[in-house]
Amino acid sequence: MSAPQSGIAGGIGAPAQYDEQKRPITAGGFAKPGEAPVVFQDVTKAAGLSTWIHKMGVPEKKFIVETNGSGVCLIDYNNDGWLDIYLVNGASFDSLDGKEPAPHAALFRNNHDGTFTDVSKEAGVQNDRWGYGCSVADYDNDGWPDLYVGNYGLGRLYHNDHDGKFTDVAPKLGVALDNWHPGSTWGDYDGDGRLDLYVTGYVHFDRDNLPIAGTKAVGYAQCQYRGAAVNCGPRGLQGEGDHLFHQNADGTFTDVTAKAGVEDKDRYYGFATIFVDVNNDGKPDLVVGNDSEPNYLYINKGDGTFDDQSYVSGFALNKDGREIASMGIAAGDYENKGLISFYVTDFGDDYKVLFHNDGDASFTDVSYKVGVAQPTIPFVGWGDGFLDYDNDGWLDLFEVNGHVYPEVDQHDWGTTFAERPLLFHNIPDPNGKDRKFEYIKPVEGTGLADVIAARGAAFGDLFNDGKFDVIINPIDGPPALLRNVNADKHHWVEMKLIGNGKSPKDATTATVYLKANGLRMRQDVLSSGSYISANDPRPHFGLGDATDAGTAEIHWPSGKVESIKLPAVDQIYTIEEGAGITAAMCSGKPCPDFKSVKPEVPAAK
Numbered sequence: 001m002s003a004p005q006s007g008i009a010g011g012i013g014a015p016a017q018y019d020e021q022k023r024p025i026t027a028g029g030f031a032k033p034g035e036a037p038v039v040f041q042d043v044t045k046a047a048g049l050s051t052w053i054h055k056m057g058v059p060e061k062k063f064i065v066e067t068n069g070s071g072v073c074l075i076d077y078n079n080d081g082w083l084d085i086y087l088v089n090g091a092s093f094d095s096l097d098g099k100e101p102a103p104h105a106a107l108f109r110n111n112h113d114g115t116f117t118d119v120s121k122e123a124g125v126q127n128d129r130w131g132y133g134c135s136v137a138d139y140d141n142d143g144w145p146d147l148y149v150g151n152y153g154l155g156r157l158y159h160n161d162h163d164g165k166f167t168d169v170a171p172k173l174g175v176a177l178d179n180w181h182p183g184s185t186w187g188d189y190d191g192d193g194r195l196d197l198y199v200t201g202y203v204h205f206d207r208d209n210l211p212i213a214g215t216k217a218v219g220y221a222q223c224q225y226r227g228a229a230v231n232c233g234p235r236g237l238q239g240e241g242d243h244l245f246h247q248n249a250d251g252t253f254t255d256v257t258a259k260a261g262v263e264d265k266d267r268y269y270g271f272a273t274i275f276v277d278v279n280n281d282g283k284p285d286l287v288v289g290n291d292s293e294p295n296y297l298y299i300n301k302g303d304g305t306f307d308d309q310s311y312v313s314g315f316a317l318n319k320d321g322r323e324i325a326s327m328g329i330a331a332g333d334y335e336n337k338g339l340i341s342f343y344v345t346d347f348g349d350d351y352k353v354l355f356h357n358d359g360d361a362s363f364t365d366v367s368y369k370v371g372v373a374q375p376t377i378p379f380v381g382w383g384d385g386f387l388d389y390d391n392d393g394w395l396d397l398f399e400v401n402g403h404v405y406p407e408v409d410q411h412d413w414g415t416t417f418a419e420r421p422l423l424f425h426n427i428p429d430p431n432g433k434d435r436k437f438e439y440i441k442p443v444e445g446t447g448l449a450d451v452i453a454a455r456g457a458a459f460g461d462l463f464n465d466g467k468f469d470v471i472i473n474p475i476d477g478p479p480a481l482l483r484n485v486n487a488d489k490h491h492w493v494e495m496k497l498i499g500n501g502k503s504p505k506d507a508t509t510a511t512v513y514l515k516a517n518g519l520r521m522r523q524d525v526l527s528s529g530s531y532i533s534a535n536d537p538r539p540h541f542g543l544g545d546a547t548d549a550g551t552a553e554i555h556w557p558s559g560k561v562e563s564i565k566l567p568a569v570d571q572i573y574t575i576e577e578g579a580g581i582t583a584a585m586c587s588g589k590p591c592p593d594f595k596s597v598k599p600e601v602p603a604a605k
Contacts, residue, residue, distance in 0.1 A: 016414020040447030069455025133532025187275025200270030201240030239267030332386025345381030383457025391542030460536025516550020
């Protein structure tokens with residue numbers, strides 16, 4: 001988000017951009033049909049999602065708690081092999097006070113036919129609190145995915161009861177944090193086979209001491225954006241600390257934040273967070289995006305503690321040495337070099353940052369070099385993801401956008417409250433061996449031309465057709481489901497990984513390298529990502545025109561490494577640690593001629 005007390009977050013103040021119809025580029029710049037490829041179609045209504053409405057505060061957005069919006073999680077809650085959708089909802093002061101009904105979160109069950117059914121009431125996951133983020137993991141290793149929801153107010157840990165219902169066990173297990181904790185992530189940081197939980201803290205929002213401009217609560221700041229009065233924060237407000245919870249043998253959790261070396265002593269404004277192996281040593285590291293403050297990168301030392309390498313790694317600040325208003329974090333190996341890089345969204349009037357992984361947990365801001373900086377400056381970015389939308393074997397970039405101040409629509413500032421998404425195609429740099437990102441122009445009437453006040457976004461193969469789709473949770477409106485209709489006929493493979501007990505059952509933080517189509521591609525099983533959301537946990541690989549599915553090298557969280565030759569393209573494989581391929585799905589159904597494939601353990605290097 002922004003920092004109105006000090007002007008514009010990022011502070012570079014780029015000139016406004018307009019299209020040929022004199023519309024702000026954030027809500028214009030469309031191509032006519034035939035002038036650009038159609039990549040996504042909005043199928044929200046046809047899918048049965050358009051009747052659910054997100055709500056966050058009042059339209060005027062008088063306080064920061066009303067502006068940030070909520071995440072969305074992809075979760076196969078009933079273990080039928082099809083991803084379901086969990087949309088977090090907000091609230092209002094009136095709903096908290098019982099003066100109006102509480103907005104409900106929604107769990108939409110995938111019907112396998114392109115439609116979804118709202119089952120949130122019977123599932124018991126409506127939340128009825130002021131919701132922000134979510135993450136997905138099988139924390140108790142029972143084979144069923146569970147759901148953590150971060151709120152303003154007590155957080156929830158929804159345990160999957162295996163019968164289509166969930167039970168909130170957060171108070172019982174010791175993870176029901178109060179006040180404002182939006183982001184969360186899961187990973188077995190100490191290698192005991194049990195998933196641990198990290199939760200970010202944002203602002204300590206006190207309803208008895210509201211952050212009103214000119215008052216002591218905001219240091220008597222006037223809280224203006226381009227000279228107009230807006231809501232205050234986050235700068236100038238008290239932050240809320242982050243927490244690391246270690247899972248005990250009995251299933252309860254203990255707060256080990258200080259002991260593990262990840263204490264947020266300065267109480268930065270935390271948003272997105274991800275457990276992922278940054279330095280390829282087989283241990284999950286911890287990444288935290290902080291709003292208008294330096295980002296955190298904690299490297300796992302392997303002894304139950306972390307080393308804070310935020311600054312020395314280059315991840316804390318952008319290339320100009322400035323903190324950014326980090327909202328969403330996308331993690332991906334966009335160069336196919338086996339290294340995880342991070343794309344971090346930011347406020348408008350500033351470019352969005354691609355932190356290139358140089359190896360040894362060192363990062364370089366290459367945003368201008370790869371072509372994502374200039375086009376993103378006018379937009380206020382939120383959810384983001386690396387996804388190979390055309391299955392050519394190279395990860396592309398998708399970003400959703402939306403302003404935080406409704407006041408922008410009352411001024412000719414070249415920006416809008418509702419904004420369209422951005423898509424970048426991964427291409428070779430014509431002047432060298434590096435990769436670049438090519439901006440894909442939105443065709444009017446298609447998904448990329450949706451002008452909405454977006455916040456959370458999740459990316460996954462929702463229709464089990466091998467193409468990655470996008471589900472967006474906006475602020476104060478219905479969701480948007482963008483189905484991938486790109487014209488390519490490229491091949492692909494996906495994998496559902498199952499740990500054997502030495503690894504967590506859902507294989508969270510496992511890394512897969514697929515050698516196919518002349519490439520060595522990397523995907524990771526992650527519990528969180530984007531803006532306080534969770535993507536498809538199944539590693540997905542585009543194969544281009546190759547008809548050989550290649551060989552997968554799986555690095556399990558237990559430390560075991562297995563190699564498996566995949567028998568065919570265009571299939572979703574279930575792979576169990578130590579047992580190999582145990583099932584396969586073709587066109588959304590079990591493959592009729594499936595034969596199991598045993599893994600091989602590669603020779604020690």
